Amino acid sequence: MIWRGLLLVWIAGWIAAAFLWAPLVPVLGETTRVLYFHIPAAWVTVLALAWSMLHSALYLAKRDLRHDDHAAAAAELGLLFCVVATASGSLWAKAMWGSYWNWDPRETSIFFLLLIYAAYLALRSSIDQEERRARLAAVYSVVAFVAVPFLIFVVPRIYFTLHPDPLINPRGRVDMDPRIRVVFFALLAGFTGLFYWVLGLRVRVARLERRLQSDLEAT
């Protein structure tokens, strides 16, 4: 597959550029580079959650198990990227703020996403029957979706945060050196591509497993 190779070269090349070519931000110093990994990972975390919840709602509307495959696979990947974002953010917080964890509103919201993913996957693993698992997991996912805007957008606005403005900020612009911006957006695209590539693989595996299961039952 040519896309896989291109993705590898793209991400590897831009990571090299992040270390060799892009300048450092004065105050942040060496910790500037966390932004090329932390923000794309956080972005994929939110994207995966939205993807999972969208397919959960679609499953409830259409009752097609392929939507459930997408919802489950996106949640699994989302948990992985969420751990990456949390860990890299925590390391950065130790370097900049002096402590690994301080319940800053942004730390609270990423931790909340971690809990949602974990609870969703725990719920899935506790139901044997396929159709019921898909249905109940989708219902839980839609309920959790109501909580997301409250914790991601409302709570950080009410309480004081030290976190630098997130990508989607109230002023709606990105303050960055042009070279940092190029590397950052390239890696954002790279991480997004990585997510969709692995998602496709995971969905295919789920489909094959189901076909195998039904073939076994038929014989």
Added chain:
Amino acid sequence: MPIERSSSRAAVWAILRKECRSEWRTRYGLNAALLFALTSLTAVSFAVGRLTDRPDILAALLWVVLLFAALASLSHAFVREVEGRTLTLLRLVAAPTAIAFGKLLFNLLFLITIELVTVPLFLVLMGAPPPRWPAFVAVLATGSVALAAAATVVGAIISQTRGRGALFAGAAFPILLPVLAAAVSGTRAQWSGGAVDGELRLLSAYAVALLAISLLLYDHLWED
């Protein structure tokens, strides 16, 4: 499929009455929940002593006790139906939304009963009466409604899984986190003399959003 798909007031009222009656016959759910709430309250109070001048810690402790009591008991309403194998019958005679509303009101009543015992005791043990009762009660009330709304829908999901009770706390906690954050902050503001409007708005908006989405979803909850 229910024969009569009415979610009328009468059906909700009948479900609520049935819940209260079957709870009152055994009272084991209520007794266990009250005992649990008292246990966690005693543990907290015994561990920290009197905290008259620390409203920040008081608010957090109060809501931790209430949250634990809710997590320990509110899945009961649905789990009991599944374990007693009465859910199918219930679904035959009432529409899903009527069942949901009835259970929600019962859970709210249950929570209020627990709070009527726990909260005064907490205030006495900690030696810190709230300076502004209306604000304190308003935060407590909206927080309880949001708590009951979240716990009811998660309880309905959980009752159909293998883990049941064990999974309830884990699955409900992420949904309850906004409630906990806003309620603690509101109660703290009330103790330290700040405004609680923002928290009250947040709590009631969250409760309404949860209620609306769960009413939409109850039709999908029971199908097999």
